[in-house]
Amino acid sequence: MAVTVIIPTPLRPFADNKSEIEVEATTAGEALEKLTAEHSGLHDHLYNERNDLRSFINVYVGDEDIRHLDGPQTPVKDGETVMIVPSIAGGSTAGESRTANELPELTNEEYARYSRHLILPEVGLEGQRKLKAARVLMIGTGGLGSPLGLYLAAAGVGTLGIVDFDVVDSSNLQRQIIHGSKDIGRPKIESARDRLLDINPNTNVEAFETRLTSENALELFRDFDVVVDGTDNFPTRYLVNDACVLTGKPNVYGSIFRFEGQASVFWAEKGACYRCLYPEPPPPGLVPSCAEGGVLGVLPGIVGTIQANEVIKVILGAEGILLNRLLLFDAWKMTFRQLKLRKDPNCPICGDHATIKELIDYEEFCGLNLPEPEKPQLEEITATQLKAMFDCGDNFQLIDVREPFEYDIARIPNSKLIPLGDVVARRSEIDQAKVAVMQCKGGVRSAKAIDALKNAGYTGRLVNLKGGIGAWSDEVDPNVPKY
Amino acid sequence: MLLIDNDVIAAIIEHAEREYPHECGGMLVGRFSEGGKAVKEIFPLENAREAHARHHRVLIVPKDVMRAERYAREKKLDVVGYYHSHPNAPAVPSQYDLDHALPVWSYVIASVANAKVGDIRSWVMENDRSKFNDEPIERPLSAAG
Numbered sequence: 001m002a003v004t005v006i007i008p009t010p011l012r013p014f015a016d017n018k019s020e021i022e023v024e025a026t027t028a029g030e031a032l033e034k035l036t037a038e039h040s041g042l043h044d045h046l047y048n049e050r051n052d053l054r055s056f057i058n059v060y061v062g063d064e065d066i067r068h069l070d071g072p073q074t075p076v077k078d079g080e081t082v083m084i085v086p087s088i089a090g091g092s093t094a095g096e097s098r099t100a101n102e103l104p105e106l107t108n109e110e111y112a113r114y115s116r117h118l119i120l121p122e123v124g125l126e127g128q129r130k131l132k133a134a135r136v137l138m139i140g141t142g143g144l145g146s147p148l149g150l151y152l153a154a155a156g157v158g159t160l161g162i163v164d165f166d167v168v169d170s171s172n173l174q175r176q177i178i179h180g181s182k183d184i185g186r187p188k189i190e191s192a193r194d195r196l197l198d199i200n201p202n203t204n205v206e207a208f209e210t211r212l213t214s215e216n217a218l219e220l221f222r223d224f225d226v227v228v229d230g231t232d233n234f235p236t237r238y239l240v241n242d243a244c245v246l247t248g249k250p251n252v253y254g255s256i257f258r259f260e261g262q263a264s265v266f267w268a269e270k271g272a273c274y275r276c277l278y279p280e281p282p283p284p285g286l287v288p289s290c291a292e293g294g295v296l297g298v299l300p301g302i303v304g305t306i307q308a309n310e311v312i313k314v315i316l317g318a319e320g321i322l323l324n325r326l327l328l329f330d331a332w333k334m335t336f337r338q339l340k341l342r343k344d345p346n347c348p349i350c351g352d353h354a355t356i357k358e359l360i361d362y363e364e365f366c367g368l369n370l371p372e373p374e375k376p377q378l379e380e381i382t383a384t385q386l387k388a389m390f391d392c393g394d395n396f397q398l399i400d401v402r403e404p405f406e407y408d409i410a411r412i413p414n415s416k417l418i419p420l421g422d423v424v425a426r427r428s429e430i431d432q433a434k435v436a437v438m439q440c441k442g443g444v445r446s447a448k449a450i451d452a453l454k455n456a457g458y459t460g461r462l463v464n465l466k467g468g469i470g471a472w473s474d475e476v477d478p479n480v481p482k483y
Numbered sequence: 484m485l486l487i488d489n490d491v492i493a494a495i496i497e498h499a500e501r502e503y504p505h506e507c508g509g510m511l512v513g514r515f516s517e518g519g520k521a522v523k524e525i526f527p528l529e530n531a532r533e534a535h536a537r538h539h540r541v542l543i544v545p546k547d548v549m550r551a552e553r554y555a556r557e558k559k560l561d562v563v564g565y566y567h568s569h570p571n572a573p574a575v576p577s578q579y580d581l582d583h584a585l586p587v588w589s590y591v592i593a594s595v596a597n598a599k600v601g602d603i604r605s606w607v608m609e610n611d612r613s614k615f616n617d618e619p620i621e622r623p624l625s626a627a628g
Contacts, residue, residue, distance in 0.1 A: 008552070009515075009561050010585040044612060045585060056583045058545040065545070085545040086585055088508060088528075088565050 001026055001078040005035050007042075008084055014041035028061050029072025031082045046084070058085045103129035104158070110202065114156050127316045128156060132202075134315045137161035137224035139212055139240055141192040143300030144230035144254045144307060146178035151308035153196040157315070159204040160196060161224055164188040165211045171482065175297035212236055214359035217243035226314050228252045228307055234281040235362035241266060241274035242359055245349045252310050254303040259296050259332035261303035264322050264341065265310050268350035271324040276344035276351075281366040292444065299331050378447055380464045383471040386437060390414070396435040399423075401449040402469075406441065410481045412472050415439060423449045424456045432460030439465040439472075441483075484519035485564070485589050485605045486621045494525050496600045499568035499593045508567035510551040511589060512560050520563040520589055526551045564589030564605075571595070574602040576615045584608040589618055 004022050007015045015021055016039070023038075025031035032053075036043040048054050059066045060083040066074040076082060106114070106128060117123040117131075134157050138145050141164045152160055168176075168183045168191055183191035189207040196205050210216065212231075217239055221227055227249050229240045237255070244251035250267040253274060266273045306327065313321045326339040349356040381389075389396060400407060400415040407417045418426050420440070430436050430453075438446035443466050450462045465471070473480040498507045509527035513520055528547045548562075555562050565588055569575075574594040576584075584590060586608050594602045606615040 008548075008585070009563070010587040013587055041610075054583075060545070083549075085548055087545045088510075088548060088567075088583070 001076065003031050003076045003079070004081045005031055006081055006083040008086055010086075011042055011045060011084065014045065015039045025076060027072060028059055028066045028074040028076055028082050031076060032059065032072070032084075056087050058087055059083070060085055104132050105129070106132065110156065113200075113202075117156070122318065123316060130315055130317075131156045131312065132158040134226070135159040135161065135224045136311055136315075137163065137221065137227045138230060139163050139228065139236065140230035140232070141176070141178055141188045142166075142172065142230060142232060143175045143256060143295065143297075144304040145192070145228075146176045147301045147304035148228060148230060148254075148308045148311070149178055149192060149196055150199060151305060152311060153200040153203045155308070155312055156200065156202070157311075158202075159206060159224075161206045161208065161220070162189050162192055162196075163208045163210065163212050163220070164192070165209055175295065175300050177301065212239060214239060214362065217359060218247060221247045221249055224249065226250050226252060226311055228254075228311055230254065230304065230307070234366045237274065238281065238365060239359065239362045242349055242356060244268070245273050245275075246357075246359070250314050252307050252314065254300075254307045256295055256300050256303050258293055259299060259330060261299055261306075261329040261331070263303055263306045263310070263327045263329070264325060265314065267323055268343075272341040272343045273347060273350045275349050276347045277326065277341055279344070279348065284367045292442065296331055299329075302329060302331065378450065378464055379462070380443075380466045381437065382466050383475040386412075386465055386472070387476045389437075394435075396437055397431060398437045398439060398465075399430060399446075399449075400469075401438060401440050401446050406483070409483050410469055410473070412439065412469055412480065420445050420449050420452075424452050427453055427456060427458050430458070430460065432458065435461045435463060437463045437465055440468045442468045442470055484621055485591070485618050486513075486519060486521040486623060487591075488522070489622055491522050491525060492603065492622065495566050495591065495593055495603065498525070498527050499595050499600050500598050502568065503595050503598045504570045506568050506570060508565065510548070510555075510562045511564040511566055511591060512551070512555045512558070513563045515561055515563060522563060522589075523560060525566065526554055526562075562588075564591060566591035566593065568593045568595050568600075574604040576606050581608065581612070581615060584612075584615070586610050586612075590615065591620075 001024060002022050003025055004020050006020055007018060012019060021035060023031050023034040025034055032046065036046065046053060046057050053059065061069065061074050061076055061080060066072065103126065106125070111118065114128050117128050118125055136152055136157050136159070138149055138160060141149060141162050145162070149160060149162065166188050168179045168186050168188055170184050172179060173181060178195045179188065179191045187209055189209050193205045193207050196203050208220065212220070221243050227240060227244050229237060229251055231237050231240060241251055244266065245268040248269055250265055251274065252265050254261065254263045310322050324341045326341055328337045328339065343350065345351050348354060398412060398415040400411060400417045401420040401423055402417070403419050404417065418429060438449050440446040443464060446468065447464050450464055453462060469480065470482055473482045498509065507527070509525050511522045512524050512526050513522040528551065551562055569592055572594060574592040576590060576592065580590065588607070590606045590608070592604055592606065593600045603620070605618040605620050607618045608615050
C-alpha cells in the first residue's frame with residue numbers, strides 16, 4: 001500500500017530536498033523504516049541511540065499522533081499521509097543547580113551497588129550521580145524519618161543531614177524502625193547515624209543534635225538542596241515551611257495520625273506552600289499528638305517511603321512530583337485520595353504581597369505559650385502524693401477518664417472508669433461530698449473532664465493527677481505498663 | 484549567514500522581555516537562499532511547559548509547529564528556524580537544546596537579564612548532531628534608513 005510521508009523543512013536536505021516521499025507500508029513504523037532505509041541521513045535525526053523515536057519527533061497519521069494510537073504499529077491505509085512533525089524544546093541550564101560535568105563520578109563499588117537504578121532510563125548514570133551530589137536535610141528521625149532515611153541512604157543520596165534532639169524510648173520502636181532495642185536511651189541522631197552507615201557506608205551523615213528553631217533554621221537549610229518534614233507538631237511544621245520558602249528549598253511534607261496520612265511537595269517557587277493549604281494552625285489541643293491519639297506503626301512507614309520517593313524524584317528533576325497535590329492515605333480503609341492544591345496569591349509568606357519576611361515565634365503563632373487568663377486554677381497532685389493518699393487511707397475517689405481498652409492495658413488499683421465522653425452524663429456516679437482525683441494517660445483528658453464537670457454544675461472538689469497513669473508507673477509502680 | 488530585519492529583531496526582543504522571567508519561543512518565518520536564510524517575520528508560540536519549568540525550559544507542541552508551517556506556506560514562505568530566550572543565562576545553546584535540535588534550521592537565542600535582552604546569537608546544528616556552530620547574524624539597513 002502506498003502512503004505519503006511528509007518531511008518537515010529542516011529534514012528535507014536529507015531526503016533529496018523533497019517535501020513528500022511515497023513509500024509502500026502497512027504501518028506508520030514500517031513507513032518510517034522504508035523512508036530511513038532509502039534516505040539514511042534522516043535516521044539519526046529521527047531516532048536516538050536506542051533506536052527509539054526521539055522525544056521531540058512526532059508522527060501523525062491523519063490528524064492523530066501515533067503515540068495516542070498504536071505507536072509504530074498504527075495501521076496506515078492506501079493513500080494516507082504520514083506526517084513528521086517536530087515539537088520544539090529548548091532551554092538554558094540556568095535553572096539546574098548542577099550540570100553533568102560537575103557531578104561526582106561513581107566508584108566501581110557504587111556501580112555494583114546501584115545497578116538496579118543504573119539500568120532504569122529514568123535514573124541512569126546521570127541520575128545516580130545527581131543522587132550522589134544531593135544534600136538532603138531530614139527534620140526528625142522518628143516515625144517518618146526512619147523509613148525515609150533508610151531508603152535515601154540505600155538509594156545513594158550523598159549527604160543526609162539529620163536534625164533531632166530526642167533520645168530513643170521503648171515506645172518509639174513500634175514504628176521508628178531506624179532505631180533498635182539496643183539503642184534505648186541513646187540520642188536518636190547517634191542511633192540513626194549508625195544504622196544509615198550500616199546500610200550505606202558511602203553516605204555522608206551530618207548530624208545536628210539540636211531543636212530546630214527560628215534562630216538556626218535558615219542557616220541550616222541554606223546548605224541543603226531538599227528539606228524533608230518529618231515533624232510531629234505544628235510549630236515546627238510552620239517553621240520548616242517558612243524557612244523553606246525563605247531559602248527557596250523544596251519541602252517534602254508528610255504527616256500521620258492514627259490511620260491517616262498526608263504527603264505533598266511544597267515548593268513556593270513552583271507551586272503551593274504549606275501555608276497556602278493551611279494559613280492558620282488549628283486551635284491548640286484540637287488535634288491530638290500521636291502520643292495522645294495513637295498511630296498505627298506501619299502508617300509512618302508508608303508515608304515516609306512516599307516522601308523518600310518524592311525526594312528522589314525532586315533530585316532527579318522528574319516530572320510528576322507531588323507538587324500542588326495533597327495525597328491523603330487511609331490505612332484502615334486502604335484508600336488513596338488526592339486533592340488539588342493551588343498557590344494562594346494572598347499567602348502571607350509566598351503570595352504576591354507577602355507579609356512574613358523572616359522567621360517568627362512559632363510557639364506563639366500556634367497559640368502554645370499564650371497565657372490563659374480566663375481559666376480557673378486547676379488543682380493538681382503528683383502520683384507520689386496520690387500514693388500517699390492511698391497509704392493514709394484518705395477518703396477519696398479516683399476516676400479514670402480513659403477509654404475502656406486503655407483501662408484493659410493498664411490501670412491504677414481502685415480507680416473507677418468513666419470515659420471522658422460520658423463523664424458529664426454519669427456525674428451522679430461521682431460523690432460530690434468526697435474529693436475526686438481525676439486521672440487519664442498523661443493528664444490532659446482528665447483536666448478536660450474537670451472543666452466539663454465544673455461547667456455542668458458539679459460542685460465537689462476535683463483534683464487532677466499530673467502526668468496521669470504514666471507518672472504513676474514512673475514514680476510509684478513500674479509494674480503498671482506504660483503505653 | 485542569517486539575515487534578520489531590524490523590526491524582526493525588535494519583535495523577538497519584545498517577546499522575550501514580555502515573557503521574562505519565563506522562557507519564550509516561536510518560529511522564524513522566511514526564505515532559504517544560497518548560503519543562508521532570511522527571516523521576514525516571527526510566529527510567536529505558546530510555551531506549553533508546566534509553569535514550574537518555564538523558567539528554563541520551552542516546549543512548543545507539534546500542533547503549534549504545524550500551525551506555523553501552514554502560516555508560512557500561505558505566505559509562500561518557509562519556517563527557517565526557531566527562536567527562544569534564555570532568562571538569566573547566556574545566548575549559548577545548552578545540552579538540552581542540542582538534544583532537541585533539528586539540522587538546517589537556525590536557532591536564535593536571546594539572553595535576558597533583569598527583563599532586558601542583552602546578546603542575541605544564532606546557531607546551526609552540525610549535521611552529525613555533535614554540536615552547534617555559531618551562525619553570523621546580518622541586519623540589513625531598514626528602508627527608513
